[in-house]
Amino acid sequence: MSNISSDVIRGYNDTIILYLLLQHPSYGYEISKQIRNLSDGKYIIKETTLYSAFTRMEKNGYIASFSSDENGGKRRTYYRITEAGMEYYRLKCAEWELTKEVIEHFIQKEDA
Amino acid sequence: MSNISSDVIRGYNDTIILYLLLQHPSYGYEISKQIRNLSDGKYIIKETTLYSAFTRMEKNGYIASFSSDENGGKRRTYYRITEAGMEYYRLKCAEWELTKEVIEHFIQKEDA
DNA sequence: ACATTTACTACGTCAGGCGTAGTACGATAG
């Protein structure tokens, strides 16, 4: 009960990542920490899931990568969201509302 | 936008089916129609998805099958939910509330 | 009589998530 089944979130990892990139360009480790923090530790994305999402989304043109210009720290790959990514994000948000509505027809809330 | 991406619902098909079996024992075709009706045609489950869910859930002990006793109509395989199935359903409902909360941290509602 | 609806089964493919493992660099601690 403490953390979340991966099948649930399947297909929404991309959306989650895009939301964070919508705020500002970022990179794997930071995104990972932000997901954990924003979800109060309820969702901890797996590294492989995260990085393969980057690869997939870059291929799809939803994000674009660029290297950090050696600002003292370690070399990293940053990603920024593209126009297509924003459009995709908007679509997924709309879809989410619909899906949520559908699923909730089949869910019983219990306070027992 | 008219209907729902399957990846979203992935992992919740079982829950949806269990909800319907919780009302009364049923069989493939009926379940299928009920899902369509209850979702206002927004979600139409694929036959293969449905029947493989039956198989999987029976193997897991969440549902049990029995044959119709030839009441005039065609021979069918009915399923009823088991105790384990009810327990699983309850778990998934609780998980859903959690997951919904998590995902909504990353969703922007727009009325634009 | 013929098409459509009902009620399935079989088979194979695909994508996303994840386990496991390994690399490599910088910072901090003892």
Added chain:
DNA sequence: CTATCGTACTACGCCTGACGTAGTAAATGT
């Protein structure tokens, strides 16, 4: 000064659930 920890990844391969395609067959509608 060296070991460990945190940071920042890449590679490989497996597993599961969803789904496309196809086929079977009885009952029902026209």
